[in-house]
Each structure stands twice: as C-alpha cells, then as structure tokens.
Amino acid sequence: MNLTITDVTLTPILVADPPLLNTQGVHQPYTPRLIVEVVTADGITGVGETYGDAKYLELARPFAERLKGRQVSDLNGLFTVADQVAVDASRVENAVDVGGLRGVQTADKLRLSVVSGFEVACLDALGKALGLPVHTLLGGKVRDAVEYSAYLFYKWAHHPEGVPAEKDDWGAAVDPAGVVEQARRFTERYGFTSFKLKGGVFPPDQEIAAVRALAEAFPGHPLRLDPNGAWSVETSVEVARELGDVLEYLEDPALGTPAMAEVAARTGVPLATNMCVTTFAEIQEAFTKGAVQVVLSDHHYWGGLRNTQQLAAVCRTFGVGVSMHSNTHLGISLAAMTHVAATVPDLHHACDSHYPWQSEDVLTERLTFEGGKVAVSDAPGLGVELDRERLAVLHRRWLDDDGTLRDRDDAAAMRIADPAWVTPAMPRW
Ligand SMILES: O=C([O-])C(=O)C[C@H](O)[C@@H](O)C(=O)[O-]
Numbered sequence: 001m002n003l004t005i006t007d008v009t010l011t012p013i014l015v016a017d018p019p020l021l022n023t024q025g026v027h028q029p030y031t032p033r034l035i036v037e038v039v040t041a042d043g044i045t046g047v048g049e050t051y052g053d054a055k056y057l058e059l060a061r062p063f064a065e066r067l068k069g070r071q072v073s074d075l076n077g078l079f080t081v082a083d084q085v086a087v088d089a090s091r092v093e094n095a096v097d098v099g100g101l102r103g104v105q106t107a108d109k110l111r112l113s114v115v116s117g118f119e120v121a122c123l124d125a126l127g128k129a130l131g132l133p134v135h136t137l138l139g140g141k142v143r144d145a146v147e148y149s150a151y152l153f154y155k156w157a158h159h160p161e162g163v164p165a166e167k168d169d170w171g172a173a174v175d176p177a178g179v180v181e182q183a184r185r186f187t188e189r190y191g192f193t194s195f196k197l198k199g200g201v202f203p204p205d206q207e208i209a210a211v212r213a214l215a216e217a218f219p220g221h222p223l224r225l226d227p228n229g230a231w232s233v234e235t236s237v238e239v240a241r242e243l244g245d246v247l248e249y250l251e252d253p254a255l256g257t258p259a260m261a262e263v264a265a266r267t268g269v270p271l272a273t274n275m276c277v278t279t280f281a282e283i284q285e286a287f288t289k290g291a292v293q294v295v296l297s298d299h300h301y302w303g304g305l306r307n308t309q310q311l312a313a314v315c316r317t318f319g320v321g322v323s324m325h326s327n328t329h330l331g332i333s334l335a336a337m338t339h340v341a342a343t344v345p346d347l348h349h350a351c352d353s354h355y356p357w358q359s360e361d362v363l364t365e366r367l368t369f370e371g372g373k374v375a376v377s378d379a380p381g382l383g384v385e386l387d388r389e390r391l392a393v394l395h396r397r398w399l400d401d402d403g404t405l406r407d408r409d410d411a412a413a414m415r416i417a418d419p420a421w422v423t424p425a426m427p428r429w
C-alpha cells in the first residue's frame with residue numbers, strides 16, 4: 001500500500017443558500033465552500049470540505065502544494081505544514097470572521113479552518129486505503145447514530161426581487177407563528193426533537209415570544225436561543241429570567257468571555273458558546289471564570305476531527321458540556337461531523353447542522369436524518385461519494401461570479417433590501 005499523496009485538487013464552489021437572517025444581516029443567495037481532494041499513489045481519493053472565502057483559498061493553495069510527497073497518514077504533520085504557510089496581515093488586522101459570528105479573526109483560526117478540510121480528506125483517503133470507516137480511525141464509535149437539532153432561522157420567503165437565487169419551499173418566518181410553522185416542517189421532514197432559534201434579529205421581547213410559542217407547541221422539547229452576542233449583560237440576564245424554565249441553554253447571549261462570565265454568574269441557565277471559546281487558547285480564561293457551560297465544537301474552527309476529540313476531552317475534564325456548532329455546509333462536512341460525534345462519549349446535546357437548508361450538494365447521495373439522527377456510516381472512509389458533475393456545475397457558478405459572492409457578506413446582502421443597513425454595533429440591545 002502506498003499512502004503517498006501524489007495530487008491535491010481544490011475546487012471552490014458557490015452553493016445556494018436561503019435568505020436566513022442573523023444579527024449581521026442576511027445570507028447571500030450563494031455561499032462559498034471549498035472542496036478538497038487528496039489522491040494517493042495507489043489512486044485513492046479522499047474528500048474534505050471547508051470555508052471557501054478568498055482568505056481561506058489563499059492559504060489552501062500553498063498548503064496543497066506542500067502536501068505532495070507526504071503520507072495521508074501523517075495527520076500531525078498537517079499542523080507543521082500549516083505553520084509554514086504565511087497569513088497576510090491584512091486578513092487578520094481588525095478583522096472578524098464569518099460575518100462577525102465567530103469572534104475576532106486570527107492567523108491561527110484561518111490556518112486551522114484550512115487544516116480541517118485537509119485532515120478530513122486525508123482521513124477519508126486513509127480509511128478507504130485500509131477499508132476502515134473514519135470513526136474507527138478516531139478510536140471507534142460509541143453510538144450508531146448522531147442526533148441533530150432543528151436549526152430554526154428567521155427568514156424571508158425569498159431573496160430580494162431581481163437578485164438571482166434558487167427558490168426554497170420553507171416560506172417566511174418573521175414572527176412566533178412563522179417560527180413554530182418552520183419548526184413543524186423540520187419535525188415532519190427530519191424528525192428533529194430539539195430546536196435552536198437563531199436570534200439577535202428582532203428586539204428580545206419578540207424573540208422571547210417566539211421561544212415561548214415553541215415551548216407551547218413542543219412541550220418538554222429542548223430549546224435554545226442564539227443571538228450571537230447581540231445583547232448587553234443586563235438584557236441577557238433578563239432574557240434568561242424570562243425563558244429559564246424552557247431553555248436547554250442560552251447560546252452566546254453577550255459578546256466575549258468577561259460578559260458571558262457575568263451573565264453566567266447571575267443566572268442558572270447554562271450558557272453555550274461558539275464565539276468566545278473557538279480555540280484552545282481561549283479555554284483557560286472561559287473555564288476558570290465559569291463563563292460557559294457548553295462548548296459548541298466545530299471541526300472547521302478547531303482544526304479537524306482529532307482536535308475536536310481533544311476539545312471534548314478538555315471539556316470533560318472541566319465538567320463543561322460539549323456539542324456541535326454549524327455554519328452553512330454540505331454533506332462531506334455532515335459526514336465528518338457525524339463520524340467524530342460518534343466517538344465523543346459524553347455528547348449530551350443534539351448537534352447543530354445547517355444541512356437541511358442546503359438544497360444543493362456535491363454528493364451522489366444526500367445524507368438523511370431519520371428521527372432527527374444521522375446514521376453513522378461503517379463504509380470505508382467517510383462513506384460518501386463525490387458527484388463530479390454537480391461539483392463542476394457549482395464550480396462553474398463560482399468561476400462565473402464577478403467576485404461579489406466569493407466572500408460571505410451578510411451585511412452586503414442586507415443592504416440590497418435595505419440600503420441604509422449598517423452592521424449593528426454590539427451590544428445591539
Ligand atoms: O451558532 C452560530 O453562532 C452560528 O451558527 C453562526 C452561523 O453563521 C449562523 O448564524 C448563520 O449562518 O447565520
């Protein structure tokens with residue numbers, strides 16, 4: 001068996017995205033992703049997926065060059081390679097990530113997000129070469145299916161008039177009744193039993209009313225609300241007081257570890273984060289201050305599936321819960337999330353996934369949710385197959401774009417509907 005990497009292909013694509021609202025603005029009609037393929041000397045191809053914005057692409061290209069001649073099994077070496085790739089200072093100075101939804105941008109965060117795509121591709125190739133599923137390479141699954149939550153968004157019925165976009169059949173959700181209707185569709189289509197509402201869009205009293213309506217429609221089901229740090233400490237404490245009896249956790253109510261610690265000290269509602277703890281360096285302060293009770297891991301942020309396991313071990317050590325965060329992603333990443341989640345012993349919360357919002361994919365067969373769960377594949381590697389025709393179509397869309405959609409910009413998308421829109425100063429309420 002020859003595990004030497006002989007070729008690496010990077011395919012940036014644009015995938016359809018519905019008009020989902022968050023505190024920064026609204027999703028653009030198409031969003032960039034990067035598909036990574038590594039090929040071994042034996043002709044085995046492994047696939048990975050990560051962010052596709054220009055700042056990731058410009059790191060992924062020199063990274064890919066350095067991989068040729070290395071072994072797909074040399075996963076630790078990926079971090080050494082990442083350190084050799086220079087990050088342009090302008091990419092990290094005063095910059096925020098994912099439209100401001102992932103905290104402050106750093107060179108490390110950029111590098112780790114790139115490593116994650118390659119690590120998954122290497123694990124897929126290695127698994128295929130050995131005839132073993134990725135979860136076995138990670139030490140073995142402790143469950144046969146991974147539970148996901150319904151990721152509810154306030155949304156418009158369609159993108160603004162005149163903007164080229166794919167249609168979606170979810171309808172609008174801009175009030176409590178719309179949110180409950182969307183939740184019903186999620187349960188009918190996918191069987192989800194827990195619900196997360198993306199907040200920070202409307203004033204808190206309206207979002208409290210939406211969560212109350214969900215609690216009434218789905219009594220006893222786990223509920224979460226995530227305003228992406230849009231509230232002051234006082235507002236966060238007030239919302240926690242109002243919704244404490246129905247929330248499984250409140251996600252990033254306030255921005256930054258000190259504010260989260262203050263909120264945590266003043267409420268009994270557990271706080272979750274994918275904003276103030278997104279790297280190992282941020283753990284110590286947050287955990288010693290008791291700022292978060294649940295960390296939402298994300299293998300793209302943390303540098304891959306093995307780092308996600310390490311994060312879970314640190315959380316376990318400190319008695320902090322762990323679950324999973326999601327941005328827009330396709331089936332390769334859902335498969336990767338499912339493999340790693342299957343190996344984490346104490347995963348007590350359903351994971352987030354945007355996948356139901358994605359009508360397009362690059363796989364020959366979409367992954368499915370049964371009873372809100374994705375079955376853990378025992379096929380070699382990730383257990384997914386690339387649909388090269390679809391990949392080519394979505395890449396063509398990326399090639400044809402004049403640059404406006406190649407970098408995610410929720411504020412720019414919002415300005416099309418509301419020219420006066422400026423990214424809100426935080427805290428917004
Ligand atoms: O949990 C979160 O904070 C997110 O999922 C961030 C995402 O970027 C989401 O808010 C979105 O895509 O609008």
Ligand SMILES: [Mg+2]
Pocket residue numbers: 226228251252273274275325
């Ligand atoms: Mg969040």
